[in-house]
Amino acid sequence: MYRGMFFSALLITAGIFFVVLPSGPHEISAHEEEVKVQEEFQVYIPSVSKTLYEIQEGDTLLGILQTEVGIEYEDAFTLVEQINEVFDITKIRMGNSITIQYEDDVLSKISYDINTSEELVLTPSAQDFLVERKDIEFEVRQATVSGSVESSFYQSALDVGLTDRMIMELATVFAWDVDFASSIQKGDYFSLVYENKYREGEFAGTGDLIAGRFVNNGEEFFTFLVKDTDGKNQYYNEDGDATERLLLKTPLSYKRISSGFSLNRKHPILGTFKTHRAIDFAADTGTPVETVGNGTVTFAGWSDTYGNYIKIDHGSGFTTAYAHLSKMYVSKGARVKQGDLIGAVGTTGRSTGPHLHYEMYKNGTPVNPLTTETPSGKPISEESKPNLQEVVDLYKSQL
Numbered sequence: 001m002y003r004g005m006f007f008s009a010l011l012i013t014a015g016i017f018f019v020v021l022p023s024g025p026h027e028i029s030a031h032e033e034e035v036k037v038q039e040e041f042q043v044y045i046p047s048v049s050k051t052l053y054e055i056q057e058g059d060t061l062l063g064i065l066q067t068e069v070g071i072e073y074e075d076a077f078t079l080v081e082q083i084n085e086v087f088d089i090t091k092i093r094m095g096n097s098i099t100i101q102y103e104d105d106v107l108s109k110i111s112y113d114i115n116t117s118e119e120l121v122l123t124p125s126a127q128d129f130l131v132e133r134k135d136i137e138f139e140v141r142q143a144t145v146s147g148s149v150e151s152s153f154y155q156s157a158l159d160v161g162l163t164d165r166m167i168m169e170l171a172t173v174f175a176w177d178v179d180f181a182s183s184i185q186k187g188d189y190f191s192l193v194y195e196n197k198y199r200e201g202e203f204a205g206t207g208d209l210i211a212g213r214f215v216n217n218g219e220e221f222f223t224f225l226v227k228d229t230d231g232k233n234q235y236y237n238e239d240g241d242a243t244e245r246l247l248l249k250t251p252l253s254y255k256r257i258s259s260g261f262s263l264n265r266k267h268p269i270l271g272t273f274k275t276h277r278a279i280d281f282a283a284d285t286g287t288p289v290e291t292v293g294n295g296t297v298t299f300a301g302w303s304d305t306y307g308n309y310i311k312i313d314h315g316s317g318f319t320t321a322y323a324h325l326s327k328m329y330v331s332k333g334a335r336v337k338q339g340d341l342i343g344a345v346g347t348t349g350r351s352t353g354p355h356l357h358y359e360m361y362k363n364g365t366p367v368n369p370l371t372t373e374t375p376s377g378k379p380i381s382e383e384s385k386p387n388l389q390e391v392v393d394l395y396k397s398q399l
């Protein structure tokens, strides 16, 4: 075989095209030739530097491109028009940054994060710029973390390295089974597998909660993530029952009250159900109250006993009621969604101090909201069952 051809073949196999020069009269061995080829392929790595420009009040993109990047007015003007075709520049926000990247002191890229998943990228070419909207590339690494509740769930979760966002995610996914506002106890246990995202080697936030286990007062709950056919996240227990239920465990959302984490200092105190067929949550006046489920407001008004009082019909025979409110944000006939803010804790009506008096009725009879199980959401579809099994097999033993 002709040697030139042989080496072309070798190089093409290596995935690189280049012109093979005719070899001179000097005979060299294949090995020498290979070494020579490798030397020619040493990749030159340019030195990359980045400048972050924080957008100030009164800035315009046109101005930034001229003053910060050094693009001439006319070119900058054309570029802004080009950008406007893929991204509305009026949506560029003050306080956000534009990254200007140089390779060997030559402009190589200008980028702007549109949101947490997309970026605007301007790449200079010989004549103009290539303007694109791109998905931000993240490297995803899985993490497994577990902990026991000491002083508070939030603090214990922080102590094992969870971010605020992941703590909320965990509380949200178990919010149908666990009353995070008042029933968390010392010794409760949590464990989860989740995603950490990295962008160019730097931590860039958490991704999905993949699997979780929560032990509350000796009762154990599991949840596993399955992506729906339309890409939506759905959580199930290992039997395929949706984690989601008709009603949340408590109208005092951990998510809402935790802003400032007042519950770390003051835990709501539970009244006993037996005494007055309701649960009393001691909480500061103004603490947000949310509806535990989708439904229709059947009463929102004054009662001498209950003060500002809201009653909601959730269908399937379930009704909930919220009393002594300082504020009401809904009126009779309104349709509400699970987790909607409906009022604020107060001490209106016959009440001795700020608290939420919370009632649940099943077919007209008062039931204990903390022990009553409400119907579970749609069970997993037949086609998604193998996916759930896969997640359970992979992660359950890690929890």
Ligand SMILES: [Zn+2]
Residues within 6 Å of the ligand: 271, 276, 278, 279, 280, 356, 357, 358
């Ligand atoms: Zn009460």
